[in-house]
Amino acid sequence: MARIELNDLTKEFGSITALDSVSLQLEKGQIVGLLGPNGSGKTTLIKILNGLLTPTAGKALISGMEPGVETRKVVAFLPDRNALPEYMTTTQLMDMYQDFFADFNREKAENMIADLGIDMKQQMKNMSKGTKEKLQLCLVMAREAEVYLLDEPIGGVDPATRDYILRTIISNYSEDAVVVISTHLISDVESVLDDVIFLKEGRVVLHGPADEIREEKGESIDQLFREVFRC
Numbered sequence: 001m002a003r004i005e006l007n008d009l010t011k012e013f014g015s016i017t018a019l020d021s022v023s024l025q026l027e028k029g030q031i032v033g034l035l036g037p038n039g040s041g042k043t044t045l046i047k048i049l050n051g052l053l054t055p056t057a058g059k060a061l062i063s064g065m066e067p068g069v070e071t072r073k074v075v076a077f078l079p080d081r082n083a084l085p086e087y088m089t090t091t092q093l094m095d096m097y098q099d100f101f102a103d104f105n106r107e108k109a110e111n112m113i114a115d116l117g118i119d120m121k122q123q124m125k126n127m128s129k130g131t132k133e134k135l136q137l138c139l140v141m142a143r144e145a146e147v148y149l150l151d152e153p154i155g156g157v158d159p160a161t162r163d164y165i166l167r168t169i170i171s172n173y174s175e176d177a178v179v180v181i182s183t184h185l186i187s188d189v190e191s192v193l194d195d196v197i198f199l200k201e202g203r204v205v206l207h208g209p210a211d212e213i214r215e216e217k218g219e220s221i222d223q224l225f226r227e228v229f230r231c
Contacts, residue, residue, distance in 0.1 A: 003028045003147055003178040004049065008058035011044050011202075018044040020202040021058065028146070029175040031192050033210070033221070034182040036199035037229050042182040043080060045199070046149045049180075050077045063146055073102065076145035080152040080182075082132055086125035090118055090135060097139050109142035112168060130161055137165055141172040148179040154188055162188050186222040196221055198228055 004026040011019040019041045026032055034042050047053040048060050051067035062071040084093055090113060097104045113120070116134050124132060137153055150169070154162040162185075170192055173179050183189055196213060198206035205228060206213070210221055217224055 003063055004180070005061040005064075006045075006058070007061075009045075009048065009055055009060055010057040011041075011048060011053060012056045018202050019048075019055075022199075022202070022204055023058075024197065024204060024207055026178050026180070026195065028178050030194040031169070031173075031179045031181065033186070033189055033193040033196040034180050034199065035184070035186055035196055035221075035225055037184055039201075040199040041202040042199055043151055044202075046077075046151050046180070046182055049147070049149055050075060071147075074146040076101075076140045076143040076148045078136060078140045078148075078150040078153055080155065082124070082136065084124060084136065084139075087123055089123050090120045093124070093135070093139060097142070101143055103144040104139075105142050105144055108172065109138055112138040112142065112172075116164070130158065134161065134165070137168060141168055144174065146177050148173055148177060149182075150180065151182045152184075153181060154183065154185055159188075166192050186225045187220075190221045193221065198225065200229065 006022050006024050009019055009022040010017065022045070034045065036042050044053060048055055049062060049067055051071060060067055062075060065071050088096065094106060094109055098106055113135065116138070118131060118135055124135070127135065140148065154165055166189065169179060169181070181189055193210045196206070196208070196210050197204060213224070214220060
């Protein structure tokens with residue numbers, strides 16, 4: 001069974017079509033790049049998979065289930081903006097994740113947070129933007145989920161932090177899971193991707209294993225992306 005299955009998935013906002021008849025399958029044991037410029041439909045797709053938006057037509061399935069209460073038990077979601085209570089401390093946020101998610105591995109979270117030197121007693125509102133992003137990622141990747149949906153996880157951080165974030169993603173998901181990384185920063189993530197999806201104006205214009213695409217096209221994913229999405 002595919003971890004993620006999309007069948008003619010369409011999402012419209014009034015006269016605007018954000019996703020247009022998207023069909024694909026993503027198997028477990030992969031890190032998948034959901035690649036496209038701003039406005040290509042990446043966040044809309046991730047929100048549908050997380051049950052935050054409802055399709056206009058077609059279907060999305062997570063491990064055979066339509067997104068909803070049950071799938072939230074197996075999907076770990078990192079939004080592109082902070083969605084956590086700013087008044088909470090690091091410890092309180094871990095307590096909240098432990099209460100909400102049966103698959104939350106507290107020891108794993110504590111180890112990652114200690115690696116980064118994040119203060120357990122500091123409130124989120126007093127943290128830098130980069131520290132907030134790292135903390136959110138630690139909480140999400142400390143879940144032992146079947147699907148990880150990461151929306152622009154390296155968008156606003158420095159290169160050293162990007163390296164740490166990518167290492168964290170690689171080392172903290174199991175072969176039974178699929179990780180979807182939505183980003184337009186292709187060169188930073190290309191080395192970790194097993195599979196890539198190019199989204200353009202809500203349509204899939206390319207989907208396949210990263211190595212096969214590089215071999216067939218004779219260039220990097222980053223170079224190909226620049227060609228496909230040239231302004």
